[in-house]
Structures are given as C-alpha cells and as structure tokens.
Amino acid sequence: MSTEEDFEQYLGSYIGEDQYIALLLDYDGTLAEIPDRPELSVIPPETKKVLYNLVNSGKVFVAIISGRSLEDLRGKVGIDNVIYSGNLGLEILLPDGTRHNQTISEETANNFEKMIDHLTKEVAHNGAWIQNKQIAITLHYREMNPELVPELLVKANQIIKGYGYQTHAAHNALEVNPPIEWNKGLAAELILRTSFDENWKRRKVIFAGDDTPDEDVMKVIKGFGKSFRITRGVDVVTNADFKILSVQSVFLMLKWIEKKMCK
Structure with missing residues (x-):
C-alpha cells in the first residue's frame, strides 16, 4: 500500500461516510524517521500539518503511544487536544490534564x-x-x-x-x-475505554506502528479495527491487517484520511 488510492481501496468501505474515527499512532518509525540519536527526531512539517487538521476536524480522535517519555513525546509532536502516552503506555496524559500512570513500587x-x-x-x-x-x-x-x-x-x-x-x-x-504487566495494547484499550462509552469496540479504529511493542495494540483492536505495520521486511510476522513500507506511506494514509473526513 503506497498510494492514496490503495488506502481508498482497503479503508474506504471500512470508514464509510460521515464516520467519527479513532486514530492511534506510534511516533518513531511511524510519524517520524528514526535518527541516529532520539533527540534529533523531527516530525515532518507536512505530517504535523495534516495531523493538526485531523485533530481539529471534529471527526478524528487522535492518540499517540510511544516508547519515549511522555514529556519528550509531547514536545516532539506539539499538538493540543491529542492524547499522549509515553514509556510504552506507562504514562497517559489526556487533553484536560488528567493522567493515568501505572504505579511503581x-x-x-x-x-x-x-x-x-x-x-x-x-x-x-x-x-x-x-x-x-x-x-x-x-x-x-x-x-x-x-x-x-x-x-x-x-x-x-x-x-x-x-x-x-x-x-x-x-x-x-x-x-x-518496571516489572508491571502493562504494554502499549493495554494502554490503547484504556484510552479507548475511558474516551468512549462501553461500546468502544464498535468504534472505527485505525492504528499504525513499526515495532514489536506495537503488535500488542494490533492484538487489542483485531476484529473491529484496522492496523498497519510499517516494515520493509517481507518475512516479518505481524498481527497487523496490512503492511506499509515507510513513514512516507503513513503520511499518505493521513492525507487520505484528511480528504475523506475533512470534506
């Protein structure tokens, strides 16, 4: 899947018309390229612009779940009204300032x-x-x-x-x-449960991630959501519904969602 037409073919009927969707995203290797040093990571301006438009469309709920610390992640993305989750889901910050942090002994x-x-x-x-x-x-x-x-x-x-x-x-x-039974998938479930009603599994959910910890999110939304694994490895085994090649492919997906939802 490497063009906007591809996303229309595979996601068009899933989203349908006038839907409200939940968009969950990883950061490194998904929204931004992985640099030699984490502090050098920069989300491309065009990606940030599209993400900003989606967040403010009133039709797209956005949460970013990353291995970075919460404050680092929020600083890198820099968009309000987004749910940020850092340290593989151990820290969750809602737009109203509410925090859900896992307790460490x-x-x-x-x-x-x-x-x-x-x-x-x-x-x-x-x-x-x-x-x-x-x-x-x-x-x-x-x-x-x-x-x-x-x-x-x-x-x-x-x-x-x-x-x-x-x-x-x-x-x-x-x-x-820390030795806590917690992961990105459980964080995603908590985010969806606390953000929507008890029928959260009926929501249209799209997730994209590039690494092993992202597989836990893919498992959680399997059967009702659609997920993408960013990888160039043809032999990579994944729980995702689709494989896409790169950060650029994620940008194209976001552009397609913008056109679909922000008419």
Whole structure:
C-alpha cells in the first residue's frame, strides 16, 4: 500500500461516510524517521500539518503511544487536544490534564538509578548508550559493532533482571521497563475505554506502528479495527491487517484520511 488510492481501496468501505474515527499512532518509525540519536527526531512539517487538521476536524480522535517519555513525546509532536502516552503506555496524559500512570513500587523505583549506574559502568561502551526516560530506559546499540551485540545483550539482561526490571527487544535497542504487566495494547484499550462509552469496540479504529511493542495494540483492536505495520521486511510476522513500507506511506494514509473526513 503506497498510494492514496490503495488506502481508498482497503479503508474506504471500512470508514464509510460521515464516520467519527479513532486514530492511534506510534511516533518513531511511524510519524517520524528514526535518527541516529532520539533527540534529533523531527516530525515532518507536512505530517504535523495534516495531523493538526485531523485533530481539529471534529471527526478524528487522535492518540499517540510511544516508547519515549511522555514529556519528550509531547514536545516532539506539539499538538493540543491529542492524547499522549509515553514509556510504552506507562504514562497517559489526556487533553484536560488528567493522567493515568501505572504505579511503581518504592523498591523498584529505588533500584532505577542503581541499575543505570551499573549498566553505565558495565555495558554502555563501544557505541552502546543509555537513554534515561525517568521511569524506564532504552539501551541503544545502533552504533555498535554487530559482533559485540550478543555479548552486550547477555550482560545487560543479567544486570537489568538483577534489579527487578524487564526487557523488550526493539529496533537496535533494548527497552527496559518496571516489572508491571502493562504494554502499549493495554494502554490503547484504556484510552479507548475511558474516551468512549462501553461500546468502544464498535468504534472505527485505525492504528499504525513499526515495532514489536506495537503488535500488542494490533492484538487489542483485531476484529473491529484496522492496523498497519510499517516494515520493509517481507518475512516479518505481524498481527497487523496490512503492511506499509515507510513513514512516507503513513503520511499518505493521513492525507487520505484528511480528504475523506475533512470534506
């Protein structure tokens, strides 16, 4: 799916006419390209403009669920009346200022800085580095010699689990989160349940994401929503209804939705 006509073919009948839709989106690799360093990420102006138009159309509900910290995510997108969810759903901020944050035990919270110090001494070398997201971290190894990565992951996992935290694989990175049974999918469900009535599963929901944690959202909306996995890998196994190639493809989808909903 690489043209607006493709989206008309596969989503036109799903949305129908004069529908109100819920649009859930990842950020990195979906709305913005993944740069060498997270702080260099920029949402393209044309994408931001279309997203702004959708948010203010009165017909499109928008939530962005990211692995970034909540404040970082909100700063990168910079659009009001959007629900922002950071740290893979651990933090949720509604437009009225209401927050839904998952509770972390005092013992776990006390181990956070100790874990970072230990990882900094033992594994944050040779191109590997730590992104501190206040209640979670990302261990990046994109710049590392690929031959050194397996040893890094073994050592990092041992250290992280020793402090009671859990890990999830991501693009050239290891996501490190508190030991809470929570994920992007549960965050998406909470967002939809609290934003709509008990018939939230009857809503028209569209989701796009590019990474393994996004699969949890795809599972939640399976059967009543439509989801897209951004990937160039033909062998990637996904719960998504469709695969699309790139951030540019996501922009084309948003443009199509804008034309469809903002007539």
